[in-house]
Amino acid sequence: MNKADIVDVLEDIAVLLELKGENPFKIRAYSGGARVLETMEDDLGEVIAEGRLGSIKGVGSALVDKIETLYATGELEYYTKLRASIAPGLIEMLDIPGLGGKKVKKLHDALGVESIDALKAACEAGEVSALKGFGKKSEEKILTGIANRAAYAKRHLWWDARTVAEPILAGLRDLPQVEQAEAAGSLRRLKETVGDLDFIVASSEPQPVMDWFVGQDSVQEVTAHGETKSSVRFESGLQADLRVVPMAQFAFALHHFTGSKEHNVAMRQRALSRGYSLSEWGLKPSSNSGSGELEVEPSTGSAQESGELEVSSEQELFEFLGLQAIPPELREGMGEVERYEQGGDSVPSLLELSQVRGVFHNHTTASDGRGTIEEMAEAAEALGFDYLGLADHSKASYQANGLDDARVLKQLEQIRAYNESGESGLHVFAGIECDILPDGSLDLEDSTLAALDYAVMSVHSSFSQSEDEMTARVIRAIEHPGTVMLGHPTGRILLRRESYKIDLQKVIDAAIANKVIIEINANPKRLDMDWRLWRRAAEKGLMCAINPDAHKTEGLAHYAAGVNIARKGGIPAEQILNCRDCAGVAQWFAERR
DNA sequence: GCCGTTTTCGGCCCGACTGTTTTCAGTCG
Numbered sequence: 001m002n003k004a005d006i007v008d009v010l011e012d013i014a015v016l017l018e019l020k021g022e023n024p025f026k027i028r029a030y031s032g033g034a035r036v037l038e039t040m041e042d043d044l045g046e047v048i049a050e051g052r053l054g055s056i057k058g059v060g061s062a063l064v065d066k067i068e069t070l071y072a073t074g075e076l077e078y079y080t081k082l083r084a085s086i087a088p089g090l091i092e093m094l095d096i097p098g099l100g101g102k103k104v105k106k107l108h109d110a111l112g113v114e115s116i117d118a119l120k121a122a123c124e125a126g127e128v129s130a131l132k133g134f135g136k137k138s139e140e141k142i143l144t145g146i147a148n149r150a151a152y153a154k155r156h157l158w159w160d161a162r163t164v165a166e167p168i169l170a171g172l173r174d175l176p177q178v179e180q181a182e183a184a185g186s187l188r189r190l191k192e193t194v195g196d197l198d199f200i201v202a203s204s205e206p207q208p209v210m211d212w213f214v215g216q217d218s219v220q221e222v223t224a225h226g227e228t229k230s231s232v233r234f235e236s237g238l239q240a241d242l243r244v245v246p247m248a249q250f251a252f253a254l255h256h257f258t259g260s261k262e263h264n265v266a267m268r269q270r271a272l273s274r275g276y277s278l279s280e281w282g283l284k285p286s287s288n289s290g291s292g293e294l295e296v297e298p299s300t301g302s303a304q305e306s307g308e309l310e311v312s313s314e315q316e317l318f319e320f321l322g323l324q325a326i327p328p329e330l331r332e333g334m335g336e337v338e339r340y341e342q343g344g345d346s347v348p349s350l351l352e353l354s355q356v357r358g359v360f361h362n363h364t365t366a367s368d369g370r371g372t373i374e375e376m377a378e379a380a381e382a383l384g385f386d387y388l389g390l391a392d393h394s395k396a397s398y399q400a401n402g403l404d405d406a407r408v409l410k411q412l413e414q415i416r417a418y419n420e421s422g423e424s425g426l427h428v429f430a431g432i433e434c435d436i437l438p439d440g441s442l443d444l445e446d447s448t449l450a451a452l453d454y455a456v457m458s459v460h461s462s463f464s465q466s467e468d469e470m471t472a473r474v475i476r477a478i479e480h481p482g483t484v485m486l487g488h489p490t491g492r493i494l495l496r497r498e499s500y501k502i503d504l505q506k507v508i509d510a511a512i513a514n515k516v517i518i519e520i521n522a523n524p525k526r527l528d529m530d531w532r533l534w535r536r537a538a539e540k541g542l543m544c545a546i547n548p549d550a551h552k553t554e555g556l557a558h559y560a561a562g563v564n565i566a567r568k569g570g571i572p573a574e575q576i577l578n579c580r581d582c583a584g585v586a587q588w589f590a591e592r593r
Numbered sequence: 594g595c596c597g598t599t600t601t602c603g604g605c606c607c608g609a610c611t612g613t614t615t616t617c618a619g620t621c622g
Contacts, residue, residue: 025605029594060595098611100620135613185622198622229610241622256607261622268606279607280622 001074003037003044006067009079010034016082018101019090019108027101033063035262039334041536043505044071089115095153096145098138106133120146151237155495159524159561161187161194164238168199168216172242175212177205179247184257190329190564192527193494197240200254206244213242249281251311256280262333263326270321270337276309283309283320329568334532348535348570351563356578358585359559360389361433361456361487361519361547366411367392368400370552373411373418373428379553381426387582389429389547390415391456394443396435400460405448408432412451427582429453429589433487438462440476442483449482454589456519456547458487459500467501474502475510484592485545486511488521488528496525504529508537515592517577519547520569522562523555534569545577 001009014030036058040047047053048071054064070076093104093116110131113119119142122128129139145152165183172181178201182188185198203209210230214222223239224231230242245253256264257280271278277286311317315325323340324347330336339346363369364376371379373390380388392411393402403411415430431454435443438461442449449455457477465473477483489507490499511518518537521528526549529537538544546562548555559578566576573579577588 023594026594028605032595058595062594098620102619133613133618137612141612224610226610257622259622264622265606272606277607281608 001070003040005074006044006070007034007038009070009076010037010063010066013079013082015091015094016086018094019086019105020082021102021105029058029060029063032058033067035333037067039532087114089113089118092116093119095149096142097152098141098145103133106131116146116149148237152239154237155193155195156236156238157494157524158187158190158192158194158564159558161197161238164218164234164236164240165197165199168197168213168240171212171216172199172201172209175203175209177203177208179203180250182254184254185259188258188328189260189331190568192524192531192565196238198257199240199242200250200257201242201244202247202250203244204246209244210242213240248310251314251317252278252282253280255314255317258328258331260332263331263336266333266337267321270323274321283311283317327567329564330570332568348572350567351571351573351576351579353560353563355573355576356385356546356559356563357581358385358387358389358578359522359548359550359556360429360431360454360485360545360577361391361521362389362550362556363392363433364390364411366407367397367402368551371550373414374423375553376550376556377418377424377426377428379556381424383556383559385426387427387429387585389431389454391431391433391454393460394432394434396437396443397433397460402435402443403432405445408444408448409451429585431455431484433458434482435460436473436477438465438473440473442477442480446482453586454484454592455482456485456487457483459491463491463500465500467503470500471503471506474507478507478510478514478516483514483516484589485517485519485547487519487547488526488549489518490528490530492526492528494525494527499528504533508533508540508542512537512541515543517543517545519545520562520565522546522548522558522560522565524558524561527561527565531565531568534566534571538569538571538575541575543575543577544571 010030011034014027017027017030036056040056048068053059053067054061066076066078090104090108093099107113107119111122111127113122123139123143128134128142129136165187169181169183172178180202182200183197184200186194187197201209206227210225214225214230214232218234219232220235221233223233228243228245231239233239243253243257268278271283272286275286276283309320311320318325323337324343326336326340327350362376365372376390377388393400395402395404412430415428418428430452432444432452433456434449436457436459437443442457459474474486478486489504490502492499518529544566546559546566548558548562550556550558577585580588
């Protein structure tokens with residue numbers, strides 16, 4: 001069994017234990033173990049072979065046994081038995097807001113409900129409100145939750161969520177009572193998808209701010225309207241929370257609600273190890289620090305006098321804990337606290353939008369795009385780019401009006417003519433998005449590929465091949481001398497279509513060995529290759545290109561989403577082709593030939 | 594289940610909110 005499957009099993013065990021009413025710390029040990037495994041950068045097979053699994057923090061002897069058994073046999077008796085003991089419907093119930101492991105267990109034990117339908121019937125019969133610990137409101141809340149389950153459970157593309165969030169943030173900042181306002185949560189961390197929106201406001205007059213927030217035209221439902229917190233839901237099912245705090249707490253609240261949860265745990269542990277207790281409300285000497293370093297007067301009155309610390313920004317908070325400021329997009333609990341403690345080379349300098357001088361992999365009216373060569377070039381110039389790469393589909397993508405060899409060469413002529421016309425200061429590189437056929441051969445003649453400036457190779461068919469077949473197929477394409485870039489390497493469509501089965505580590509190694517670039521497809525629905533893989537891959541030497549895959553002029557702006565992913569992946573600018581000037585790009589293409 | 598420059602046992606991040614309660618458990622982020 002491979003690492004990703006083992007991670008799934010460990011996460012599954014954690015959920016099942018929750019429904020068993022197990023010790024929460026035991027549950028955390030399993031989900032923590034899953035997390036550690038998921039973010040481990042070494043090859044699992046090697047780690048096991050070298051007997052290093054147990055020395056990883058968060059993996060103790062019980063987890064070592066289970067992970068090794070799963071790796072070797074693909075099965076685990078403990079897991080099989082655990083699964084068999086719990087009805088699958090109970091797991092689904094955890095998606096209903098307000099229901100956690102304990103309440104689901106109680107509903108099951110007391111009423112025998114094993115499915116959402118049975119739970120709904122029990123609520124309608126009034127059986128749930130009769131239970132101790134539940135009441136009329138719980139019953140109604142469960143029924144609403146069941147009715148809206150699909151919409152509430154849905155995540156949203158970062159790009160879409162940002163479109164909703166921006167005017168709200170601007171509106172908050174316009175209010176006279178608001179001293180400072182920021183969006184927090186996964187939106188601020190630039191995650192590829194966002195569950196809900198979080199806004200943090202500093203104000204000494206919360207009420208008018210709350211009233212404005214819940215009174216927005218687009219609000220469909222107000223789910224909370226308190227003094228420090230309000231929650232609303234929009235028609236799309238997207239939920240937004242607003243928290244208003246005094247200015248002195250703003251940095252703490254912003255840090256806390258930016259998360260991630262794992263990052264916060266790491267930060268709090270760090271604070272504790274230095275004798276402080278960190279929360280969204282502040283930083284104070286911990287009651288059981290016992291370090292003796294702190295002179296705390298237990299009898300003094302106010303929080304200030306008892307040693308509560310003030311910071312005016314997140315930066316000061318990090319500095320107080322001996323860290324360089326960790327950018328929000330890196331706060332994923334993936335070792336960033338340790339890296340930012342060490343400083344130096346372990347701290348990446350993150351890509352800025354302004355460093356991007358052009359983009360590759362865009363379409364025109366020749367295949368399935370909506371803009372002509374001239375229109376796309378003009379839009380690229382308006383974005384401040386020095387160059388634009390055009391890469392239309394090849395003929396196997398029949399549904400996309402893909403180009404055969406003759407049409408490719410004709411378009412090449414047109415692009416050359418455009419460049420020679422002196423019509424614009426922008427240079428257009430002539431490329432193609434060539435299909436990787438099911439056997440790994442390419443959809444165009446070698447001579448056609450050689451005539452172009454570059455080629456992006458992509459899989460657009462036979463998604464259901466086995467992992468071995470798909471991996472071999474893509475590696476064969478990477479080894480072809482005409483290949484400059486690999487397009488969207490997993491084929492995933494966020495929130496809609498899973499990745500096809502492929503061993504990306506092998507693909508990454510092959511790309512490095514053949515000096516082939518892997519793209520970050522910056523279409524907000526793809527963001528493929530995934531940011532989680534980039535840091536390690538870049539360290540090994542992989543080159544990256546940020547490719548908006550624009551099908552119309554407006555789509556070029558999506559390169560910003562690709563910049564987000566490059567930042568999250570900590571890819572240095574030297575390894576991003578888009579940061580080179582026109583001559584540098586041309587040289588890269590020439591050297592690949 | 595994991596972990597340990599005071600601990601191999603007894604902790605484990607922290608606090609608000611909700612709905613249910615007469616003092617708090619469960620959920621959530």
